[in-house]
Amino acid sequence: MKNYKTSELKNKLTSNGHKIILFGAGDIGELVKYALNQLGLKVDYYVDNDKDKHGKKRYGVKVLSFQELTLLNKNSNIFISNNYYSSIGAELNKLGFTNFYDCVELLNNTDFKDHKFESLHTLKIDRRIEYYKNMCLKDEYSSSGELNIKNLDVQITERCSLKCSHCSNLMQFYEKPVNEDLDLLFSSLDRFMECVDKIYEFRVLGGDPFMNKDMYKVVNKLANYDKTEKVIVYTNGRIVPKGPNLECLKNEKVILDMTNYGSLSNNHQQIVKVCEENKISYSESLTTVWQDCGEILPKQDRSELEKKRKFIDCCNSDQLSLLKGKLYRCPFSANAENLKAIPFNSDDQVDLNDQKISIPELKIKIKDLVYNKDYVSACDFCNGRDYTVKKIKAAEQTKKPLPYIRVV
Ligand code: SF4
Ligand code: SF4
Secondary structure (H helix, E strand, O other): OOOOOHHHHHHHHHHHOOOEEEEOOOHHHHHHHHHHHHOOOOOOEEEOOOHHHOOOEEOOEEEEOHHHHHOOOOOOEEEEOOOOHHHHHHHHHHHOOOOEEOOHHHHHOOOOOOOOOOOOOHHHHHHHHHHHHHHHOHHHHHHHOOOEEEEEEEEOEOOOOOOEOOOOOOHHHOOOOOEOOHHHHHHHHHHHHHHOOEEEEEEEEOOOHHHOOOHHHHHHHHHHOOOEEEEEEEEOOOOOOOOHHHHHHHOOOEEEEEEEOHHHOOOHHHHHHHHHHOOOOEEEEEOOEEEOOOOOOOOOOOOHHHHHHHHHHOOOOOOOEEEOOEEEOOHHHHHHHHOOOOOOOHHHEEEOOOOOOOHHHHHHHHHHHHHOOOOOHHHHHOOOOOOOOOEEEOOOEOOOOOOOOOOO
């Protein structure tokens, strides 16, 4: 990896004269292209692992496959514009590429406010950049001893106002969904916050968090921690917030993030109106397609290498999740264990409420879960969430909870 200063980038790249390539044609790729264009630099190609994008243009730039990249000059200037900085950097190094960069400095020094992006709602830009930076800086955090968490899913209920047959958080399997026990949740959060140096984003979700009338107690608690930057409340556009569940959204740290599933999100417009009337920060995105990752597979007996691959390629393997007082690497792992659909594995979780564990020990355990995992047992029961997973219609409904095999 090479260091650079944004102010010197134009001279540096024009003087070496090699192609400029962005590895990652997703939302960060769009922001980085904009940032480079603002400096007067033209992007020659994107590279992306998603076969559907190969040979096509993305944001006006042709997308190459990884194979095509290997044929290009080894001095090409490559910016890694996706979440997998460490693994892609290592791969490029092995192939003999010398000029590759993370995009942190560039993203830090570009003003994105006055431009409309295809892939990102304006209110999501800062959040997305922060996520990217945390992914790039993971190795640094790991060696520095700091525990900076980019985001934590706080699941406050198993209940939902929709019953999507392919919910990736596995809500479709709960026969008797319940709300979280708030005493347990609050004591685990307090212990968690004693361990972390900073958390960029808490994500309050369910199911539908508005199914829990005490949602506000959680949102207020999370927003009150000094170490919290933001609290995002997720909704599917069904329940119009009112009373204390509306009041809590007015906190300046809180953003309401609405997924609009068309006619299923029947109160979407009313919610937008309420947000605007009450000056609540919100973002929304119309969603028609999902990846097919809401299934609990029978044990796949994948090899170590296959499980590692699943985990590395998974866009959710860094989505730390809190459920029933325990911390997991992803919501699939949390809910599959909660449903008893996969065997219990104490290595895949941290029990925040185990009072026998001192705070310094707990910090070590959390760091281990966050920084030192190659995969979790749940990866052997999961479709994974990478670019190869098939696309399906979003939010297809089921009337009844879906059956699954319990392991205990
Ligand atoms: S995907 Fe569907 S079932 Fe799952 S939480 Fe969202 S709205 Fe509820
Ligand atoms: S179980 Fe593994 S593959 Fe599935 S979502 Fe979690 S990390 Fe990804």
